[in-house]
Amino acid sequence: MRDRRTWSADRSFRVRARGRAVVARSRIDRTARSEGQGVCVRQRPGKHAARYRQDRPGQRFGAVVDTQLERIRTMKELAAYGDAERRIQILESSKDGSRYYLEGGALYTHVDSAGRNLLHYVDGMLAVLRRTQDVLLLGTAGGALASELHRRGSRVTAVDDCPDTFDVARRWFHLPEQVECVHADACDFLASATGKWNAVAIDIYRGFEIPEGVLSARVAQSLTDVLHPGGLIVWNVAADVVSAPADRVCELLRAAGLRPRRLQVVCPFEGNALVLCRTSLNRSPAAGC
Numbered sequence: 001m002r003d004r005r006t007w008s009a010d011r012s013f014r015v016r017a018r019g020r021a022v023v024a025r026s027r028i029d030r031t032a033r034s035e036g037q038g039v040c041v042r043q044r045p046g047k048h049a050a051r052y053r054q055d056r057p058g059q060r061f062g063a064v065v066d067t068q069l070e071r072i073r074t075m076k077e078l079a080a081y082g083d084a085e086r087r088i089q090i091l092e093s094s095k096d097g098s099r100y101y102l103e104g105g106a107l108y109t110h111v112d113s114a115g116r117n118l119l120h121y122v123d124g125m126l127a128v129l130r131r132t133q134d135v136l137l138l139g140t141a142g143g144a145l146a147s148e149l150h151r152r153g154s155r156v157t158a159v160d161d162c163p164d165t166f167d168v169a170r171r172w173f174h175l176p177e178q179v180e181c182v183h184a185d186a187c188d189f190l191a192s193a194t195g196k197w198n199a200v201a202i203d204i205y206r207g208f209e210i211p212e213g214v215l216s217a218r219v220a221q222s223l224t225d226v227l228h229p230g231g232l233i234v235w236n237v238a239a240d241v242v243s244a245p246a247d248r249v250c251e252l253l254r255a256a257g258l259r260p261r262r263l264q265v266v267c268p269f270e271g272n273a274l275v276l277c278r279t280s281l282n283r284s285p286a287a288g289c
Contacts, residue, residue, distance in 0.1 A: 075100070078172060081164040086206075088164060090172050099172055101142035104207035106238075109142025115174025117144040121236055121272035124265035128234050128276060129154070129199055136197040136226060138186040139204035143169030146179045157197070161185045187213050190222035199232040208238070215248055220256035227279050233258070235275040240264070246273045253277055 074094045081088040082103075091100040097113030110118040117123065122145050129135060132154055137146050140160040146169075149156050157180045160166065166183065169175035182189060186204055200223055204214050213219075223233055233253070239245045241264040253260040253275065260277040 079168070081168060082162075086162070088162070088168065090168065099142075101168070101173065103141070103205075106205065106208050108205070109144045109173060111142065111144050111147075111173055115144075115147060117148050119144065121238075121265050121274070122148065124263070124272070124274055125201055125203075125234055125236060126152070128263075128274065129201060129232070132199045132232065134197045134199070136200045138189075138200065138202045140165050140169060140181070141203075142173035143175035143179070144173065145201065145203065147173070147175055150176050150179055156180065157182060157195075159184055159186055159189050185213075187216070187219055187222075190219060190226060193222075193226050195226065196228050197226060197231065198228055199234065200227060201234045201236075203236040205238065210237070210245060210249075215252060217252065217255055220252040220258075223253075224256055224258065224279050229279060229281045231279045233260075233275075233277050233279075237273045237275060239273055240271055241273040243273065246275060249275045 075091040076094060078090040078092050078099070080090070087104065089100075089102045091102065092098070093100075098118060099109075099111055099113075100107060101109035107119075112118055117126075125145055126148050129149060130152065132149075134155045135149055135157070137149075137156055137158045140146060140158045143158065143166075146156045146158045158166070159182045161184060163183060166175070166181040170177070175181075186202075202214070202223075204210060224231075227233070235249050235253075237243070237246045237249055241262045246262055250260045250262070258277040258279070260275050263274045263276060265272045265274060
């Protein structure tokens with residue numbers, strides 16, 4: 001079997017694994033459909049949503065959709081939190097004991113019975129953040145990224161504005177006690193933070209969208225302020241590398257004097273984009289591609 005992590009010819013990092021269930025619509029998807037080269041199928045059984053993309057004509061998705069529906073049928077709900085506006089569900093597979101964190105119908109976290117990550121975009125972020133000593137994580141959900149970073153020796157500060165997130169992550173998803181948890185709005189935290197980190201990882205969503213407040217010049221500038229010189233920014237975008245959400249994140253970072261680049265994390269049916277950039281050692285714009 002091929003290694004899950006490979007480098008493509010254009011130096012984009014690729015991870016062959018499973019990932020977030022919902023992928024935002026992109027220009028690539030629309031073009032493929034208009035040219036008859038692709039099909040998008042959305043299944044929304046209950047609160048669990050999934051999208052599958054076909055890149056070649058003639059392929060069939062029946063087996064894939066049937067597999068996803070069968071997986072959902074074997075799940076049991078362990079707990080539910082929040083209200084109608086922000087509802088969190090914790091599901092467990094009766095087949096393998098893996099657990100899912102869903103918010104507003106979007107899958108945020110999937111771990112095995114031992115709490116090990118099973119989402120491909122998290123693997124991509126881990127690969128980029130390897131050997132990073134101090135990491136600020138904005139957006140926590142079930143804490144899979146925070147847990148994996150801690151296991152690799154990083155000191156992690158996790159920030160989330162949901163009052164139930166950290167209790168959920170520790171009770172159901174094996175978030176280590178050593179991870180520092182801060183209940184706060186990410187924008188307010190960045191504005192008042194006095195500490196410095198080697199890297200900031202951003203994975204903030206409300207349902208299927210990045211909140212408007214996060215996509216601001218204030219936040220982009222604050223990200224550079226909380227980083228040591230040469231610090232790394234890793235921003236997860238649940239969309240293709242060529243998409244409106246990825247474009248907007250890149251524009252914000254460029255406006256803050258940074259030079260972002262995009263990496264496509266792929267698996268057979270889904271994909272996320274990671275937007276990366278570094279602050280310069282002398283705080284001038286960092287080199288990028």
